[in-house]
Every structure is written in structure tokens, then in C-alpha cells.
Amino acid sequence: xxxxxxxxxxxxxxxxxxxxxxxxxxxxxxxxxxxxxxxxxxxxxxxxxxxxxxxxxxxxxxxxxxxxxxxxxxxxxxxxxxxxxxxxxxxxxxxxxxxxxxxxxxxxxxxxxxxxxxxxxxxxxxxxxxxxxxxxxxxxxxxxxxxxxxxxxxxxxxxxxxx
Numbered sequence: 220x221x222x223x224x225x226x227x228x229x230x231x232x233x234x235x236x237x238x239x240x241x242x243x244x245x246x247x248x249x250x251x252x253x254x255x256x257x258x259x260x261x262x263x264x265x266x267x268x269x270x271x272x273x274x275x276x277x278x279x280x281x282x283x284x285x286x287x288x289x290x291x292x293x294x295x296x297x298x299x300x301x302x303x304x305x306x307x308x309x310x311x312x313x314x315x316x317x318x319x320x321x322x323x324x325x326x327x328x329x330x331x332x333x334x335x336x337x338x339x340x341x342x343x344x345x346x347x348x349x350x351x352x353x354x355x356x357x358x359x360x361x362x363x364x365x366x367x368x369x370x371x372x373x374x375x376x377x378x379x380x381x382x
Contacts, residue, residue, distance in 0.1 A: 220288050221320040223249050223310045225281035226267030228323065229347045238290045244283035246352060247310045249322065252279045256336040256364060258302065258325040262374075264367070265334040267344060268325040280353040283310060283318055302329035339378035341366035346382055 221244070228234055231243040253272040256265040269279050294305070305321040312318065336344075341364070348358045369375035 220286050220291060221310075221318050222284045222286065222305075223247060223279075223281055223308055223318075223320040223322040224284045225249075225254065225269060225279055225322070226344050227347065228284070229282050229351045231282065231284055234284060238286045238293045240285075240287040240290055242285045244285050244318075245312055247281060247283045247312045247318065247320075249279040249281065249308055249310050251277055252308075252322075253277045254279045254361065256334075256341075256366075257330050257332060259329050259331040259334060262337070262369075262371075263334065264337045264340065264369070265331060266325075266336065266340065268330070269322060270324070278357075280348070280357045282351050283312065283320060302326055335365055335367040337369040337375070337378075338366050339369060339375055339382070342379070342382055 222228070224231070224234070231241055234241045249269065251272060252269045253274065255268050255270055257270070258266040258268040260266045302325055303323045304326055306324045308320055308322050310318045310320045341361075345358065345361055348361060369378070
């Protein structure tokens with residue numbers, strides 16, 4: 220299986236803790252989709268998601284992660300498996316090689332249009348995008364997306380320290 224990983228899943232070193240066979244194949248693009256913060260988090264903030272787009276220039280950047288098919292069951296975490304699903308997609312690496320992959324998308328019942336991501340989460344996604352060496356123009360787009368300060372200062376400081 221090949222996963223198109225964006226946002227938190229781009230941290231392949233951490234991903235390996237859940238899926239031991241995970242191997243980073245490199246930077247890739249997912250055309251026809253847009254990156255958004257519209258997945259309702261349990262902490263009253265928005266989390267990252269990708270949505271199909273009618274914009275002919277829409278592209279999400281991320282990394283391709285190869286893993287063993289028998290480890291697919293490792294994705295079934297009850298905390299998020301009711302809100303996320305894997306969707307088949309076509310992705311392209313930096314050499315325009317085509318990959319049949321799957322991407323996590325938020326199911327319709329878990330999409331929100333009235334929440335923003337917390338500042339620490341926004342910073343985490345930016346750091347992961349920089350670490351993955353995604354295009355600077357794409358990183359700049361994410362940097363301009365609105366966010367809010369986490370009102371739970373203890374959680375906020377704990378999360379900021381992890382960056």
C-alpha cells in the first residue's frame with residue numbers, strides 16, 4: 220500500500236510507531252484537492268484535511284509512504300476511525316511518476332466550517348511541511364491560513380514544547 224501523507228502523517232519517524240514497515244518514498248503532489256483545516260477535533264479546534272476541488276490549479280503537497288498491506292489494520296484506531304476514511308487517489312512524485320495511493324479524508328459528518336486550528340497545531344503542520352521539504356510557495360499558503368490561540372494554556376505550552 221502507498222499512502223499520500225499530509226499534515227501529521229508526514230512525520231514518518233512517528234508514523235513507524237503505528238506502522239512499522241512505513242518507508243518514506245519522498246515528496247509528492249495530489250492534484251485536484253485542496254488542503255484545509257475543517258476536520259472537527261475533540262478539543263474544539265479544526266484539524267487538517269484534504270477536499271476535492273474544482274479549481275484546476277488545486278494541489279496538495281505531502282509525502283508518499285509505502286507500507287505493507289497487512290499493516291492496514293494498524294489504522295483502525297477507535298479515536299479517529301469513525302471520522303476518517305481512506306480514499307484512493309492518483310499522486311505524482313517530483314519526477315511526475317504516477318502512484319496509485321490512498322489518502323485519509325474526513326468523513327462528511329465530521330467536517331466543520333466554524334472552527335479554526337489552534338496555534339500550536341498550525342505551527343506543527345508548518346514545521347512538518349518544512350521538514351519534508353515541501354515547496355516554499357505551498358508552505359507560505361499554509362502559513363497564511365487563520366488559526367486561534369489555544370485557551371488551555373497548559374496544553375498549549377505542552378504542545379509548543381514538542382515542536
